[in-house]
Amino acid sequence: MQILRRKLLEASRRLPFYFPSAPTAHYRGHAHAVATLAAVLRDQTAGSLAAAPWAAIQRRGAKMLGSEVKLGNVIQRRVLWITTYPIPLVNLQGRIYQVIKAQHSHQGRGGATIQVELRDVDTGNKITERFRTDEALERVFVEEKSFTYLYQEGDNVTLMEPETFEQLEVSKELFGKTAAYLKDEMKVTLQYFDGRPMSASVPPRVTCTVVEAQPHSKGITAQPQYKRVLLDNGLTVLVPPFVEAGEKIVVSTADDSYMTRA
Template sequence: MKLKAIQLRKGNIILFNNDLYVLTEVTHITPGKGQAVVQTKMKHIQTGQNAEKRYRPDESVEKAELETRKMEYIYDEGDDLIFMDQETFEQIPMHKEFLGDAIYYLLPNTVVDVNFYKNQPIGVELPLSVDLRVVETEPTLKTATVTSSYKPAVLETGLKVQVPPFIEEGEIVRIDTRDGKYLERVKE
């Protein structure tokens, strides 16, 4: 699918030099003199290599045609996480390294959107927040208030976050998957 460069947005996946890249930054530059340009920064989907490209606003860019499937993370198998398609029940492995930091937000039975390009998985779209149990943190201080500083905690997936001082081991907290920050305590 062709897009005009002026239509590009952060997060779009495009074909650049016959490879898939995700746009990490898109800046529209309109100088006082001369022609406007669209400056992009992007990251190669497989290698993580960064690239930059300037486009004229009316220049055509090939947006990758992705298929999205609802898949359930079901279990670990060595260095792979196994996902099951919610419609066909087909199971596919995805390497932990390929998933990157997403592994810290996945518990068995979590349903996510998996993006495919030409029948190959290229990424996972996490929900905006996840609820995870605190497995390790310093004891609650009796003098702690909501406004005092945060303390480190380790969650059941191994994710390390800063939580308010009143949070104790065993409690469930809601975490923002975009930045890995504590949102709130979850009542069981």
């Protein structure tokens, strides 16, 4: 809301400082654009969204703080456009983004922030933004459906609907880096937006087999020593020194971290 008010102020400052008895078409157009923006702000302040230009495409969502943003969240970011030529237009356009990376940080006296990498759901373009932890954002809820992973061919993944047995082919990119964890008969989830698959996710915990690991050398150290091991899916993770080749371990798919022995 503060951003919208600032835009209104900036637009009003561009109005001519004189008021002719017969205003020009350009002046009337500019004034109409600012008046329309003022009406949008007034409607939002009063709690009525019916008159807002973006009301027709508004998705059901809820407010959330920047500190609550997590990987996989879908948020709406609104971009304000004000034009007076060739015709007056005020457009508050909403774009839908999925959070594909999120990292909290503290910038000295600037307060805590969160840096996120967002993917535009419509275009696939990626952008990086930084939110304050107390900044209000709008979360969009998506529909989730469960599928069974069958196989992978090239850049496509074939899934099966468990009740109807209908097969569905989706892009491997929907899984992102977690595609490495896909296994036969694994239960996966597709997130739908406007009736089309937007993203896909694997279970948060997956059991993997260690195929390569350095032998454990016993000794007393002040700090626990971790070592890198190679898993059967090609990923390398840090594990405690007692984990040996051939063992099964549970890995967090969110950050590729060791959780426990299987």
